[in-house]
């Protein structure tokens with residue numbers, strides 16, 4: 001075996017499936033490299049084979065179809081932010097993509113697929129995608145399957161990044177009139193969050209009719225707390241409801257992260273604060 | 288399948304207008320390619336983890352951090368480095384001139400990121416607000432200036448570009 005990694009450039013999905021199917025665990029898909037390269041340079045990662053998916057046109061672009069909006073996994077954050085379709089139909093996602101740190105340079109090269117597959121607790125895209133009920137097309141050696149993000153997060157054997165390829169993301173347009181918000185608590189302007197929350201709310205008059213809330217950056221993976229907040233339905237926004245949301249959201253965080261972004265007790269408390277702020281902002285926008 | 292694996296990768300990069308046909312190892316970053324192989328040391332190395340922005344170049348018209356760009360993935364890209372910012376007659380570009388006039392830098396280690404990002408910002412948005420300037424420079428650390436002089440220089444660059452445009456009309 002060579003000391004240096006080998007390189008593969010599949011031109012289409014068929015070739016990608018062949019390559020992934022024929023390689024062992026040392027293979028690593030690379031898209032923008034904004035996650036892989038810092039780890040490689042730092043010495044934390046040493047791929048034996050890079051599979052560059054940048055040539056595969058099926059992974060590119062944003063399209064509005066009858067069954068919803070499709071986003072190719074190689075779409076960079078900048079294009080998610082700038083897309084008129086996403087701005088008008090899924091504004092929560094274009095906003096969340098703009099909150100990613102690292103500056104224009106990272107927005108120009110980092111892809112939505114790479115962000116998802118990293119499943120990094122501090123990243124900014126998963127909470128919104130979970131709140132939006134995202135589904136993915138995933139390609140393995142033996143074909144493509146459709147899987148919900150919520151299921152994928154529970155499945156440790158998904159093999160994404162080496163044995164399987166995230167092809168595209170499926171999203172339904174947000175309900176017209178729904179209010180939304182993504183709140184990110186951060187120490188520096190371009191930095192990672194210490195807690196975040198995505199919220200989507202619909203109202204009838206001033207009463208909440210539906211509510212989706214996901215909190216992130218406080219545990220290993222984002223947590224969907226919509227069911228825990230089910231009691232908010234039928235209520236109007238009030239100080240009392242705000243307190244209830246904050247308490248219930250914090251109570252859902254059973255294993256808070258404790259790292260350089262802050263210790264566990266504080267993170268759990270901030271999860272509540274972010275959830276409250278996100279719902280309040282979403283209620284304000286709804287109507 | 289084995290025949291789809293390459294040990295070295297052929298790329299055809301147009302760097303500052305000049306075509307380079309290069310056979311490179313798969314693991315090489317664009318930063319190492321520029322500095323070590325092509326002796327273009329204007330692009331700086333500050334961290335290798337994507338945080339400082341000193342290694343910024345423009346790839347197909349969009350700024351990128353060359354330390355976290357795998358050169359083998361670039362195919363036939365057009366790249367502009369800080370060396371390529373000067374005009375054909377050798378004069379400084381309006382952005383460079385404004386940073387010079389305003390003493391925007393102190394040590395200028397951060398110059399590649401600040402100049403490349405300002406150039407891309409002003410091409411798209413000739414009259415940016417303070418918030419837009421901050422967003423555009425957010426991927427770059429400066430350890431000297433405290434950012435005030437940089438912001439001043441970006442504004443001066445916007446004005447200089449506008450004056451140049453008006454003079455040409």
Ligand SMILES: Cc1cc2nc3c(=O)[nH]c(=O)nc-3n(C[C@@H](O)[C@@H](O)[C@H](O)COP(=O)(O)OP(=O)(O)OC[C@H]3O[C@@H](n4cnc5c(N)ncnc54)[C@H](O)[C@@H]3O)c2cc1C
Nearest residue numbers: 031032033034035036101102110111114115123124166337
């Ligand atoms: C300085 C800096 C600051 C950052 N700040 C933030 C931040 O605040 N918030 C945030 O969310 N992110 C942040 N990021 C992370 C940024 O890297 C990701 O957001 C980016 O989207 C990663 O995408 P990529 O295409 O570059 O991924 P890559 O590095 O190419 O890949 C990442 C992972 O995904 C896998 N992969 C990629 N594409 C596919 C695919 N199609 N199918 C299967 N597997 C795939 C790879 O194998 C790898 O495991 C930051 C990065 C840097 C360098």
Ligand code: FES
Nearest residue numbers: 333334340342354
């Ligand atoms: S050297 Fe590339 S970002 Fe610091």
Ligand code: FES
Nearest residue numbers: 393395429430431
């Ligand atoms: S002027 Fe010294 S780092 Fe910016």
